[in-house]
Amino acid sequence: MKPFLPVLIALASGSLVAAGQTTAPSETEDVPLKGEEVAILTDPPNVPPPITRKHPTRVTVELEVTEVVKRMADGVDYTFWTFGGSVPGKFIRVRQNDEVDFTLKNHPSSKMPHNIDLHAVTGPGGGAKATFTAPGHKTNFSFKAVNPGLYIYHCATAPVGMHIANGMYGLILVEPKEGLPPVDKEFYVVQGDFYTTGKYGEPGLQGFDMEKALEENPDYVVFNGAVGSMTGENALQASIGETVRLFVGNGGPNLVSSFHVIGEIFDRVYTEGGSRYQENVQTTLVPAGGATICEFKLETSGDFILVDHSIFRAFNKGALGILDATGEPDLVVFSGQKKDEVYLPEGGVVQAIPSDSRPAAAAATKEERIAAGKIVYGANCAACHMPNGTGVPAAFPPLAKSDYLNEDVDRAIDVVLHGLQGEVTVNGDKFNSIMPKLGLSDEAVSNVLTYVYSEWGNSGEEVTPAQVAKVRAARK
Amino acid sequence: MKHAVLVLACVAGFARGEEAVGTSPVPPEMARVEGGEYLPMFGDRDQPRQVDPFLLDRLPVTNAEYLRFVRDHPKWRRSRVSRLLAAENYLAHWTGDLEPGPGAPADAPVVNVSWFAARAFLKARGKRLPTEDEWEFAARADADRADATRDPAFLARILAWYGKPNPPVLPAVSNAETDLRGVAGMHGLVWEWVRDFNNQTVTGAARNDASLDRSLFCAGGALSATDAANYAAFMRYAFRSSLEGNFTVTNLGFRGARDLETNINP
Numbered sequence: 153m154k155p156f157l158p159v160l161i162a163l164a165s166g167s168l169v170a171a172g173q174t175t176a177p178s179e180t181e182d183v184p185l186k187g188e189e190v191a192i193l194t195d196p197p198n199v200p201p202p203i204t205r206k207h208p209t210r211v212t213v214e215l216e217v218t219e220v221v222k223r224m225a226d227g228v229d230y231t232f233w234t235f236g237g238s239v240p241g242k243f244i245r246v247r248q249n250d251e252v253d254f255t256l257k258n259h260p261s262s263k264m265p266h267n268i269d270l271h272a273v274t275g276p277g278g279g280a281k282a283t284f285t286a287p288g289h290k291t292n293f294s295f296k297a298v299n300p301g302l303y304i305y306h307c308a309t310a311p312v313g314m315h316i317a318n319g320m321y322g323l324i325l326v327e328p329k330e331g332l333p334p335v336d337k338e339f340y341v342v343q344g345d346f347y348t349t350g351k352y353g354e355p356g357l358q359g360f361d362m363e364k365a366l367e368e369n370p371d372y373v374v375f376n377g378a379v380g381s382m383t384g385e386n387a388l389q390a391s392i393g394e395t396v397r398l399f400v401g402n403g404g405p406n407l408v409s410s411f412h413v414i415g416e417i418f419d420r421v422y423t424e425g426g427s428r429y430q431e432n433v434q435t436t437l438v439p440a441g442g443a444t445i446c447e448f449k450l451e452t453s454g455d456f457i458l459v460d461h462s463i464f465r466a467f468n469k470g471a472l473g474i475l476d477a478t479g480e481p482d483l484v485v486f487s488g489q490k491k492d493e494v495y496l497p498e499g500g501v502v503q504a505i506p507s508d509s510r511p512a513a514a515a516a517t518k519e520e521r522i523a524a525g526k527i528v529y530g531a532n533c534a535a536c537h538m539p540n541g542t543g544v545p546a547a548f549p550p551l552a553k554s555d556y557l558n559e560d561v562d563r564a565i566d567v568v569l570h571g572l573q574g575e576v577t578v579n580g581d582k583f584n585s586i587m588p589k590l591g592l593s594d595e596a597v598s599n600v601l602t603y604v605y606s607e608w609g610n611s612g613e614e615v616t617p618a619q620v621a622k623v624r625a626a627r628k
Numbered sequence: 629m630k631h632a633v634l635v636l637a638c639v640a641g642f643a644r645g646e647e648a649v650g651t652s653p654v655p656p657e658m659a660r661v662e663g664g665e666y667l668p669m670f671g672d673r674d675q676p677r678q679v680d681p682f683l684l685d686r687l688p689v690t691n692a693e694y695l696r697f698v699r700d701h702p703k704w705r706r707s708r709v710s711r712l713l714a715a716e717n718y719l720a721h722w723t724g725d726l727e728p729g730p731g732a733p734a735d736a737p738v739v740n741v742s743w744f745a746a747r748a749f750l751k752a753r754g755k756r757l758p759t760e761d762e763w764e765f766a767a768r769a770d771a772d773r774a775d776a777t778r779d780p781a782f783l784a785r786i787l788a789w790y791g792k793p794n795p796p797v798l799p800a801v802s803n804a805e806t807d808l809r810g811v812a813g814m815h816g817l818v819w820e821w822v823r824d825f826n827n828q829t830v831t832g833a834a835r836n837d838a839s840l841d842r843s844l845f846c847a848g849g850a851l852s853a854t855d856a857a858n859y860a861a862f863m864r865y866a867f868r869s870s871l872e873g874n875f876t877v878t879n880l881g882f883r884g885a886r887d888l889e890t891n892i893n894p
Contacts, residue, residue, distance in 0.1 A: 219793050231791055260717065260878050261794055264863065265870030286870040287877045288717055309870075311862040318791070349788075360791045362784065362859055 182249045182329050183207045191252075193242035196376040197388055199338040199399060200245040203327050208249035215242060216257040217266045217285070217307075217320075224372060225379035225470065227355035230348065232377065233264065233307070233318040239377025240342035240403060241305070241322030246272075248300040248329045253292070254279065260288035264309065270295075271303035271441070272324045280308040300328035302425030302443040304401050313405050317347055317365050319377055321403030323443055328427065335447060336394035342401040343409045343438065343460060343471060344377065345370035352469060368406040373465035375458060375473045382458065382473030392453040392479030397445060404440025411438050411446070412461040413475065415454065420447040435461050452486045453479040492535045514595055518602065518614050525603025528596050533604075536587075541608040547585060549578035552608030561601075561613055565623040568597050594620040658683040658886065659809040661766045666775075668764060669861040679765040684758060685883035686811050687801045688820060689749065691722075692734035694741070697749050699726060704745055711874070714742040718876045735800040737818045737881040743873040746821045746882040755884035757823040760868070762885060764861070767814040769807040777858065786860040789816040794879045815860075821882040825868040 188210040192200040215235050222239075224230040235241025246252055258266050265286045269278035273295045282293035306312075307320035323342060347365040348358035352372060364370065375381055382388055390396050402409045412435040420429040421436045422445035429445075430436075438444050450456075458473035459466035466472045481488070515521035530539070536548040543550035551557055556578040557564050571589035575582055592600070594617040605613040654660050661684050665676040698705045705725040709718055719740050723729025732738070741749075743757075750756055758766070768775045776782040804813030814820075871877070 221793065231793055260720075263790060263792070263794055263879055265867055284870050286867075286875050287879070289870075289875065310866040311859045314787075314791075314859055314863075359788045362787055363780065 185209060185249070185251060188212065191244055191246065193236065193244060194340065195236070195238045195242065196240055196340045196342065197382060199243055199325075199340045202332065202334070202338075203245060203247045204331075205247065206329075208247055208251070208329070210251045210253060211246050212253045212255075213244055213246075214255045214257065215244075215268065216259060217262060218259045219262050219264070221357065223378055224346065224348070224358065224374075225353060228348075228350075228353065228379075229357045230346065231318065231357070231359075233262075233266070233315060233320045235268070235305070235307075235320060235322050239319035239321075239344065240340070240401060241320070243322065243340045243399070244305070244324040245327065246297050246324070247327050248297055250297045250326075251294060252297060253294045254283070255290055255292045256283040256285050257290040258285040258287050262287040264315070266307050266315065266320065267291075267309050268305055269308040270305040270324055272297055272299070272301070272305070272326050274298045277308065278305075284309065297326040300326045300427060302326075302399055302401070302422070302445050304403065304441050304443055306403065306441065313365060314360060314362070316403055316405040317345070317360060319344065319346075319403070321401070323399055323401045325399060332397075335397040337388075337390045338397045338399065339388050339475075340399050341375050341382070341458065341473065342377075342403055343373065343375055343407075343411070344403040345405065345407045346372040346374065348372065365405070370407065370469065373407060373460060373469040373471040375471060379470035379472075382475075384474075387455070387474040387476040388458075390450055390475060390477050392450050392477055392482065394477075395447060395449045396475070397447045398458075399443065399445055400438055401443040402438040402440050406440060407460075407462070407465070408440055409438040409471075410435050410461040411444065412436075412459050413446070413448070414457040414459060416448050416450075416456050416475075418446045418448050421445070450477045452482040453477045454481060454486075489535060514617075515599060518606075521599050521602045521614065522606050524596075525599035525601070528592065528600040529603055532590055532592070533600065541604065543578075545581070546583070549576065549581070549583045551604050551610070553579070553610065555579055557604065558611045558613075561615060561619070562623050564601060565597060565615065565620050566627070568592065568601060569620070569624055570627065594618075594624065654683060657686055658884075659686050659811050660888075661762070661809060661811075662774075664765070664774075666761070666765050666768070668761060669858065669865050677761055679761050681888050682758070682762055683886040683888065684762070684766055684809075684811055685755075685885070686806075687804075688737040688813055688818060688881045688883040689746075690735055690801055691728045691732040691738045694738040694749065695726065695728055695734075697752060701748070701752065704748060709745070713744040713874055715874050715876050717878075718742060718745070720876070721878065731797055733797065733800065735802060736798040737801050737813070739798065739818055739879055739881045740876040741821075741880070741882065742876050743821050743825065743871070745876075747823075750882075750884045753884060755886050757821055757882060758885035760822040760824050763814075763820065763822045764864075766807075766809070766811060769809060769811070769814075771806065771808055774808065777861075783858060783860050786815045787863075790860065790863050798879070818879045818881040819864070819867055819877065821880065822868065825871055826873075 186207045186209055191211050191213045194200050217235060218237050219231060219233050220237060221229050222232050232239050256268050265284060267280045267283040267285060269280040271278060273279045275295060279293055279295065283291045285291045303324050305322055305324050307315035309315050321342065323340065347361045348371045349361045350358050400411055418433040418436065420431055421433040422429045425443035425445060436444050436446065454477055456475040456477060458475060460471035515524050537543050537551050541550060541552035549556065556576060567587065568590060572587040575584040597620045598615045598617045601615040605611050661682055663679040663681040665678055667676050702708055706719045706722060707725050717740055721731040721740055746757060768777045770776040770782055798818065801813055804817045806812040807814065
């Protein structure tokens with residue numbers, strides 16, 4: 153209906169030029185519909201394969217609604233209402249001008265009637281009233297995917313807020329008829345806010361809290377339905393040099409997402425899931441009931457962290473995921489920390505670096521001690537003494553084949569514990585600098601020194617935490 | 629247990645003087661609900677609805693009671709019932725025509741019954757389904773109050789049940805919470821059929837009835853509702869409007885109602 157109106161107005165005013173500008177004919181022309189197929193549906197974070205056919209077809213989509221108890225966080229369960237058993241629901245991928253034959257099945261064990269409003273549908277209710285389905289029933293309707301784009305779908309049964317708050321949303325991608333540019337990896341990420349009777353982290357099966365939902369004060373803001381859905385072994389996997397496309401949705405029900413990937417700049421963002429892209433974007437808004445497509449090339453390796461940059465949600469409510477890019481890092485793109493020098497606004501005294509409060513697992517063998525010490529060395533020592541212990545002439549003394557180091561173990565421990573200031577002679581060279589007090593635990597000091605002694609032609613001494621404790625006590 | 633509850637409930641009923649003079653005695657399995665005005669979830673908020681006094685079953689109908697019914701009325705047995713009157717999953721959780729089996733304990737509410745079946749059952753007992761207004765009016769009560777719907781805790785309790793999955797086997801009706809009239813299990817047990825389940829928001833088979841759009845989908849639901857924060861009521865109306873007369877659902881049962889018979893002795 154909509155496209156005709158400007159044409160009519162243009163004709164009435166006698167301006168054919170205006171009509172030509174209003175609609176570009178090439179955008180609406182397409183080859184005839186041909187054949188039929190069953191849509192491949194995927195659970196998050198997976199995305200069905202790109203559509204390669206060059207013509208529209210008749211696509212069958214079947215979604216099953218189930219009400220299931222699943223993990224929200226460690227020790228915390230929730231009764232999710234789902235499109236296909238997961239939150240978000242199944243990813244649906246069709247092509248522009250496809251005719252979609254859609255069946256919604258409501259499992260007999262459901263307590264509620266459900267339906268689906270696909271934002272990709274042109275028509276009243278987006279399919280909601282056509283799919284209003286009692287438990288143990290299934291309904292069917294069809295629609296033509298007129299507009300390309302990335303769209304949210306959700307349950308729209310009253311009270312709609314509660315159905316969405318329980319996880320009833322997902323994404324449907326309508327690929328433009330010319331297709332999307334090829335990329336190496338595609339992922340499916342949807343943010344949602346959850347309102348539980350217990351506070352964040354309170355264990356057990358949590359119920360829906362209507363008051364908190366009305367106040368828009370969620371306990372959980374998560375990606376893909378659970379805290380940790382994309383961290384640890386569930387992290388998204390890609391490799392350096394690959395181009396990644398994220399299909400990002402926001403189910404809401406209430407919050408707008410400030411979607412950001414720490415350490416990446418989106419090369420292209422198809423704002424709001426539409427047809428045009430913005431380039432070089434740091435953070436993009438994903439409205440509740442909206443979506444966006446983010447693309448970026450992984451120019452270096454490492455962990456890239458997906459967050460809602462309304463950052464308390466990431467830090468305290470769960471809105472955090474990890475994209476693990478494997479490969480050798482490109483040190484030109486990103487060097488990592490090159491130096492950590494003591495900044496001395498007050499002049500030269502030994503500074504204390506705040507202690508690391510994380511308890512380290514005790515090393516059981518010398519090998520374990522060396523392995524742990526290597527990490528401590530990399531984090532605390534290598535910047536000055538260099539990764540291979542050579543130091544920097546006239547600035548930082550060497551640790552490799554170091555007479556100062558090897559002739560007195562207790563002195564070495566003392567230096568690591570308390571820092572060092574003033575002139576020292578190492579292997580015949582004079583150094584007059586300041587080493588900060590590192591604030592390491594006894595375990596960490598013993599590990600790092602055992603590592604240093606085991607490397608670069610040093611004595612091979614094993615330093616135990618007990619020795620460190622003794623030196624620490626002697627100074628008090 | 630069930631017996632004790634009933635006796636106590638009767639005593640409570642008498643104590644509150646709900647037995648009006650001039651009416652026939654209330655059968656022991658029913659409670660008298662004094663009528664009154666109430667504001668239904670959907671409708672004109674300036675026009676409270678009048679509910680006349682009526683009798684309501686204290687408990688929903690159980691599998692044992694329904695078994696007696698299908699014994700006496702073979703055409704309502706699972707293998708014989710007309711598909712027009714009950715869909716394929718009618719009594720699907722029973723083992724056989726006359727064997728409820730382990731999935732349907734004798735004292736649990738009967739479910740997977742159609743609206744037509746519920747009506748036939750009740751007609752055979754001289755009863756009828758409560759109207760939506762009657763059911764909603766009675767369901768406002770908790771153990772102490774005839775209308776607890778202004779209490780967020782009351783609504784939250786109901787909502788908590790709606791949010792929980794169905795248990796594989798339903799509990800006994802006698803375990804359900806009893807209200808001040810001695811009516812038990814209005815909330816927290818099963819959904820219940822009402823006589824005009826499709827009357828308020830949907831008319832007949834018209835799924836594309838315009839009022840349905842307004843009432844039940846998306847934010848439209850809030851426009852015509854008298855209390856947009858009463859999610860529990862929303863869900864009941866939404867549930868009912870998803871049904872048709874021959875539908876059967878795994879957690880949908882029913883209970884009987886009856887008009888007050890005025891005691892007119894010639």
